[in-house]
Amino acid sequence: MKILAIESSCDETAAAVVEDGRRVCSNIVASQVEEHQLYGGVVPEIASRRHCEAVVGVTNEALKEAGVSMEEIDAIGVTYAPGLIGALLVGVNFAKGLAMATNKPLVPVHHLRGHIAANYLAHADLKPPFLCLVVSGGHTHIIEVTDYTSFRVIGRTRDDAAGEAYDKAGRAMGFSYPAGVEIDRAAQRGTPTYTLPRPHVEGSRYDMSFSGLKTAVLNLLNRASQKGEEINRDDLCASFQLAVCDILSDRLMAAAEETGAKTIVVAGGVSANSGIRARLSAECEARGMKLYMPPLCYCGDNAAMIGAQAYYEYQSGVRASMELNAVASLPIEESAF
Numbered sequence: 567m568k569i570l571a572i573e574s575s576c577d578e579t580a581a582a583v584v585e586d587g588r589r590v591c592s593n594i595v596a597s598q599v600e601e602h603q604l605y606g607g608v609v610p611e612i613a614s615r616r617h618c619e620a621v622v623g624v625t626n627e628a629l630k631e632a633g634v635s636m637e638e639i640d641a642i643g644v645t646y647a648p649g650l651i652g653a654l655l656v657g658v659n660f661a662k663g664l665a666m667a668t669n670k671p672l673v674p675v676h677h678l679r680g681h682i683a684a685n686y687l688a689h690a691d692l693k694p695p696f697l698c699l700v701v702s703g704g705h706t707h708i709i710e711v712t713d714y715t716s717f718r719v720i721g722r723t724r725d726d727a728a729g730e731a732y733d734k735a736g737r738a739m740g741f742s743y744p745a746g747v748e749i750d751r752a753a754q755r756g757t758p759t760y761t762l763p764r765p766h767v768e769g770s771r772y773d774m775s776f777s778g779l780k781t782a783v784l785n786l787l788n789r790a791s792q793k794g795e796e797i798n799r800d801d802l803c804a805s806f807q808l809a810v811c812d813i814l815s816d817r818l819m820a821a822a823e824e825t826g827a828k829t830i831v832v833a834g835g836v837s838a839n840s841g842i843r844a845r846l847s848a849e850c851e852a853r854g855m856k857l858y859m860p861p862l863c864y865c866g867d868n869a870a871m872i873g874a875q876a877y878y879e880y881q882s883g884v885r886a887s888m889e890l891n892a893v894a895s896l897p898i899e900e901s902a903f
């Protein structure tokens with residue numbers, strides 16, 4: 567079964583053709599990042615406009631690269647939540663129009679379920695159940711994935727997402743948006759010599775907090791500039807990255823041990839981070855757990871991951887009508903279909 571998938575939840579306009587949820591026939595991503603860099607972050611109105619301009623071309627490119635015509639497509643998958651509402655609406659309305667014109671089934675996909683499904687594209691042997699850490703620009707969750715379309719969030723950040731902390735701390739350090747990959751590179755050159763907090767949160771063993779860590783970086787930079795002291799930016803990045811790794815690894819390993827999970831999966835844009843990949847590899851190996859991570863090309867936003875999840879949603883009977891609407895915020899557990 568071939569699915570044409572569309573993704574437009576943030577600042578990437580993406581289309582892909584995926585076969586049976588596992589084989590990528592094409593994967594086209596048009597990024598707007600250079601334009602948003604001028605403003606230090608994603609400007610929602612600009613994102614929506616650029617999606618409108620790009621969505622037709624990106625979709626044609628995905629069909630062309632896959633070598634399939636629209637007639638050979640069995641269903642259309644689209645990200646409908648969560649994300650920037652105006653950005654999501656472009657993909658949703660385009661997919662609705664395409665589904666109506668071609669009389670194909672329309673399958674709505676939750677963006678975070680898509681991030682998790684990115685792992686199915688690279689790991690043929692991976693199937694639920696497993697324990698998943700989703701670390702992205704807007705979310706940081708520890709999730710029990712009991713089946714392809716069943717999820718239970720058991721831990722989450724109480725404030726900033728890990729990716730958001732990277733981007734905000736990075737901005738203060740003078741990196742351009744998105745700063746995650748730049749901090750990662752600098753961290754590999756530096757030594758973690760600065761002391762930064764690993765905040766604990768009351769109430770849940772698996773919940774996390776990143777805003778205090780970000781503020782600690784801002785305070786450190788402000789104090790140094792008031793005193794006219796030099797900061798070694800590579801060392802600060804290494805210290806920040808170590809703190810993020812400590813927090814994520816501590817919660818994820820506790821959840822794995824206490825739920826008895828043997829298979830661990832990581833997903834989302836921040837799963838590209840070299841420190842997190844190395845740390846979780848070592849921690850899982852020490853405990854005899856099997857770890858799956860997406861290849862770097864599927865960590866960030868793309869439509870192939872949406873096509874993978876759309877296949878499993880379709881198999882479980884999920885269909886959208888022409889009433890489908892975009893939803894800015896929606897828990898991963900919930901499905902209205």
Ligand code: ATP
Nearest residue numbers: 702703704705729744746747750835836838839867
């Ligand atoms: P969400 O998926 O929660 O809706 P999003 O789609 O904006 O949010 P993603 O595209 O999944 O987020 O991930 C983008 C985030 O990943 C950004 O915050 C970016 O800085 C971060 N990121 C990318 N590469 C790295 C890296 N190597 N190290 C740390 N962070 C990274």
Ligand code: MG
Nearest residue numbers: 576577578867
């Ligand atoms: Mg993006």
Ligand code: FE
Nearest residue numbers: 702835866867
């Ligand atoms: Fe994302």
